[in-house]
Amino acid sequence: AQKITQTQPGMFVQEKEAVTLDCTYDTSDPSYGLFWYKQPSSGEMIFLIYQGSYDQQNATEGRYSLNFQKARKSANLVISASQLGDSAMYFCAIRGSGAGSYQLTFGKGTKLSVIP
Amino acid sequence: DTAVSQTPKYLVTQMGNDKSIKCEQNLGHDTMYWYKQDSKKFLKIMFSYNNKELIINETVPNRFSPKSPDKAHLNLHINSLELGDSAVYFCASSLSAGQQYFGPGTRLTVT
Numbered sequence: 001a002q003k004i005t006q007t008q009p010g011m012f013v014q015e016k017e018a019v020t021l022d023c024t025y026d027t028s029d030p031s032y033g034l035f036w037y038k039q040p041s042s043g044e045m046i047f048l049i050y051q052g053s054y055d056q057q058n059a060t061e062g063r064y065s066l067n068f069q070k071a072r073k074s075a076n077l078v079i080s081a082s083q084l085g086d087s088a089m090y091f092c093a094i095r096g097s098g099a100g101s102y103q104l105t106f107g108k109g110t111k112l113s114v115i116p
Numbered sequence: 117d118t119a120v121s122q123t124p125k126y127l128v129t130q131m132g133n134d135k136s137i138k139c140e141q142n143l144g145h146d147t148m149y150w151y152k153q154d155s156k157k158f159l160k161i162m163f164s165y166n167n168k169e170l171i172i173n174e175t176v177p178n179r180f181s182p183k184s185p186d187k188a189h190l191n192l193h194i195n196s197l198e199l200g201d202s203a204v205y206f207c208a209s210s211l212s213a214g215q216q217y218f219g220p221g222t223r224l225t226v227t
Binding site for chain 2: 035037039043044045047050089091093095099101102103104105106108109
C-alpha cells in the first residue's frame with residue numbers, strides 16, 4: 001500500500017518568489033513513481049512533473065522542480081518565480097509497482113495562494 | 117481534439133435515481149481509471165481497467181458499476197444514488213502504467 005502526506009493545507013507566497021510544497025511518501029514497493037498535479041479553481045487536473053524512484057537526477061519542468069530525497073522519502077515541489085496563475089490546489093501522488101502501478105494514491109493537497 | 121472527455125460535466129439528480137457518466141479517450145491508451153474527489157478535495161481511485169479488464173476495484177459499493185465497451189471508453193453507472201455520492205468524478209487514461217491524463221471531471225450533486 002502507498003501513502004502520501006502533504007502537511008501544508010495552505011501556503012501563501014509573494015509573486016515572483018519561490019515556494020516549496022512538501023510531500024512525504026510511504027511505500028514498500030522497490031520501484032515507484034512520484035507525480036505532482038495542479039488543480040486550479042476551474043477544476044481540471046494538470047500534470048506538472050514526474051520523478052521515478054531510480055532516476056539519478058531531480059526532475060525539472062520549466063519553473064517546476066522536484067526535490068527528491070529518497071532516503072527521507074520526500075518529493076517536494078519547488079515553484080520558482082511564482083505567478084498569479086499558480087494559485088491553485090497542488091496534489092502529490094505516488095504510483096507503485098505490480099498491481100499498484102495501475103493507480104495513483106494522492107495526498108490531501110496544498111492550496112497555494114500567490115499574493116501580488 | 118480533447119484527449120480525455122467526460123459527459124456530462126454537471127449532473128444533478130435525486131436520491132434513489134440511477135445515472136451514468138461516460139468517458140472517452142482518443143490517445144490510444146490501453147488503461148482507464150475512475151477517481152472520486154470528495155468535498156474536501158481528496159482524490160481516491162475507484163476502478164482501473166487495462167485492455168478492458170478490471171485491474172483495481174477499491175472497496176467501492178456495488179451500486180457503482182464500471183463498463184468498458186472498448187479500450188477507448190470507460191463508463192460509470194451508479195444505481196440508487198445516495199447523498200454521499202455527491203462528488204466530482206474524474207476519468208483518466210494512460211498507456212499501460214504510464215502517466216495518467218485526466219478528464220475535466222463530472223460534478224455529481226445528489227439532492
